[in-house]
Amino acid sequence: MEFSRQKLPFFFFFVLLLVTTEMGGMVMVAEARHCESQSHRFKGMCVRGSNCANVCQTEGFPDGLCKTEGIHRRCFCRKFC
DSSP states (O other): OHHHHHHHHHHHHHHHHHHHHHHHOOOOOOOOOEEEEEOSSOOSOOOOHHHHHHHHHHTTOSEEEEEEETTEEEEEEEEEO
């Protein structure tokens, strides 16, 4: 009897965990796609993403990031499609 009393809290915790995960149900999340375009105003090698993002904002994009193309690091501007 003592052995089962020791396991009783773990059993209730496990059941509670199962019940709470089932109550959440399935949530479908749709992620927006990002469209990318190489920056026309960024000059030089893209080292810092923040510099790229600032230049992209002057081009009308909300964000920008540095990407490697071959051996070159270039600035690509991003927006939601």
